[in-house]
Amino acid sequence: MIAVAQPTTAWYLILAALLFSIGTVGVMVRRNPLVMFMCIELMLNAVNLSFVALARDLGDIKGQTTVFFVMVVAAAEVVVGLGIIVAILRRRPNATADDMAELKG
Amino acid sequence: MELFVFVLASAMILGGAVGVIVRNHPVHSALSLVLTLFGVAVMFVSLEAHFLAAVQVIVYAGAIVVLFLFVIMLLGVDQSENLMVEPIPVQRPLALIVGVGLAGVLVTAIVQARSAVQTGTGAGLDNATQTGDHDSNVRQIARSLFSDYVFAFELVSVLLVVAVVGTVLLSRRPARLPDDIGATR
Structure with missing residues (x-):
């Protein structure tokens, strides 16, 4: 048996930090509202990953319970957000995030 | 073994995440998102969160991404966006700097705080191999x-x-x- 390094909690947290940063860059760079939404999902997943890694590190199930709630809220958020995007894009096809600068329809 | 799983799942996660933000076509972005979500599910399994891994696959990959694809298809907004044009000139370099800076700050904080975290303060996770109970x-x-x-x-x-x-x-x-x-x- 060869002794190899086991990934510690810090590795998982660093991976989550990288994933979060990629999601942030995506939100700032992309202009398609759907893709921006996907990048928000990436950021939520990064946070979930760090929650689960710390739950194992601390030996505490509450981290996993919190991730459960985050997933439910993320699902609700996606449903409402996509509803808004559908309502906007139905009126103006090919709208990007820049076209939604004013509140007035 | 855990290292192998970690490296593979990290490649899935980061590759999918980069795919989401660099692909022109929204459908391709959504499929890259599926790759990332599956990678996170693999991570959950290796972190002994079996229930959350199942929920991740069912809710995220099964429901949320399908919802995205439905919206893309139904609205007919599936024409690709030309990523070569850059409407606001300094936006991309600025976003990249902010992203790299954020990653740097977070990684530095994690590395610095690595030894300060007290491990095992909770009641402990029930492990299926220890308790003999798969649920x-x-x-x-x-x-x-x-x-x-x-x-x-x-x-x-x-x-x-x-x-x-x-x-x-x-x-x-x-x-x-x-x-x-x-x-x-």
Whole structure:
């Protein structure tokens, strides 16, 4: 048996930090509202990953319970957000995030 | 073994995440997102969160991404966006600098705080190989969810009902021809 390094909690947290940063860059760079939404999902997943890694590190199930709630809220958020995007894009096809600068329809 | 799984799943996660933000076509972005979500599910399994891994696949990859694809297909917004044009000139370099800076700050903080975290302060996770009970993770989450967090659980169910009703209202076509504000009501 060869002794190899086991990934510690810090590795998982660093991976989550990288994933979060990629999601942030995506939100700032992309202009398609759907893709921006996907990048928000990436950021939520990064946070979930760090929650689960710390739950194992601390030996505490509450981290996993919190991730459960985050997933439910993320699902609700996606449903409402996509509803808004559908309502906007139905009126103006090919709208990007820049076209939604004013509140007035 | 855990190292192998970690490296493979990290490659899936980071590759998918980069794919989401560099692909032109929204459908390709959504499929890259699936790759990332599956990678996170693999991570959950290797972190002994079996229930959450199943929920991740069912809710995220199964429901949320399919919802994205439905919206992309139904609205006909599936023409690709030309990523070569850059409407605001300094936006991309600035975004890249902010992203790299954020990653640097977070990684530095994690590396610095690595030894300060006290491990094993909780009651411990029930492991299926130790307890001999294959449902032990689900059982433990359920015990936490329905005792300590039962009020939050009920609130979340209300939130889901509100979200469903709100979406039906938002996406309903107006009966009359909209003048200027009718469509989003």
